[in-house]
Amino acid sequence: MRAAILHAPGDLRVETVPDPVIEQPTDAVVRVVAAGICGTDLRGLAGHPGPVRGPRCGHEFVGVVEDTGSDVRGLRVGDLVVSPFQFSDGACAACTRGVPSSCRSGGMFGVDANGGQAEAVRVPFADATLVQVAADPGDDRLPGILALADVMSTGTHALASAALPAGATVAVVGDGAVGLCSVLAARRAGAERIFLFGRHANRLEVGKSFGATDFVTARGDEAHAVLLDATGGVGADLVVDAVGEQSALDTAMAVCADGGSVALVGGPHGGVDMMMCFLRNITVTGGLAPARTYLPGLVDDVLSGRIDPSPVFDHVVTLDDIALGYEAMAARTATKVLVRP
Known part of the structure; x- marks a missing residue:
């Protein structure tokens, strides 16, 4: 064969x-x-x-x-x-x-x-x-x-591993296949507002059809400011890192609400600041689906x-x-x- x-x-x-x-x-x-x-x-x-x-x-x-x-x-x-x-x-x-x-x-x-x-x-x-x-x-x-x-099982795991409050806000960092499936899983889980971070117009269109309500095309501090401004400075109840690179991990931590969760499903190739997690009561979840x-x-x-x-x-x-x-x-x-x- x-x-x-x-x-x-x-x-x-x-x-x-x-x-x-x-x-x-x-x-x-x-x-x-x-x-x-x-x-x-x-x-x-x-x-x-x-x-x-x-x-x-x-x-x-x-x-x-x-x-x-x-x-x-x-x-x-x-x-x-x-x-x-x-x-x-x-x-x-x-x-x-x-x-x-x-x-x-x-x-x-x-x-x-x-x-x-x-x-x-x-x-x-x-x-x-x-x-x-x-x-x-x-x-x-x-x-x-x-x-x-x-990819869809991985997106599902990102949502299943965190307890979402009613009317939850979810942010998905990354517009690849795992990120898009995480958007679909967030809609399936009943999230009210779903932010998708990405820069590819065709992928954002798919994300919209999957249930994304807001789109962040900026990067770094500018991207963080967009989500925080849109949520009145609170941040997202759950942030899905669907990339795994250090920049994505940093974004996930920056836009997560205090007392919220960060789901790492992108195969992390960097690290998170555990003291920040401790001080802000952020739960790190996710893992190999x-x-x-x-x-x-x-x-x-x-x-x-x-x-x-x-x-x-x-x-x-x-x-x-x-x-x-x-x-x-x-x-x-x-x-x-x-x-x-």
Whole structure:
């Protein structure tokens, strides 16, 4: 089969590799119908710090079950499934506490197991990892389902990890796919006012359709002043940092209301001032999203039409041309790229 292989920073190729097979009785083999490119993948291609080092790439995929191990009970050949970006055993203490992202037997696709940017994937702990989708592989809602594998689950986690007061104000720092999905999650959670910090007109339009009510296109102190002025100097009840760079972390802290929360879901590459958190009673929350916990409810929401995160995908490439998808996201001419095998 064909798969995206990262040989070294800047050297991504599509090559023929052995077809995946059942290695453990709890495995399944999934034929990929659609995959995604993530900002984490871009960091790996650029050689920046992060989990993605190669050789296999991709942790977001939707596909059809082609084979199952002898211990798999909940899946059948032919089922359409979506996978969270991490696999997990579903039985350990972390999994039973609702944080399968901390499963000691688990790991990340494209890092600790086959990558999803391929024609097929071996999925460990298939029953505990994969979620069935009551649709067919040609369903128009498939991009929305694919968005649940990572970015929409991550946005959902940002909101779920903080207690919002009635009529809450939420600020989302970053207009990438995670930021946009955080806006959609904030609307889903009942936030009354949602500020989106970003500078890309097309992404802000998507944010508006997702429920953003206010937009901040300035940066630094000027951006902080815009939100604080708009809230009468109070700030936001919850600030979602969907970027992770130090400038975004600084903005999140500056615009958070005293007694509010900052949700770190952008993979922080900097730090927060803990003394400031202490003095201002700011709760730091978020973390690596336990996507598998949220997937069943989110799948129902997409299939029922209650949410549609598919607009985060604004570019489609074939697997053979996946390097063009990486280039489009790196150049910010695409928000998020969907890959068809």
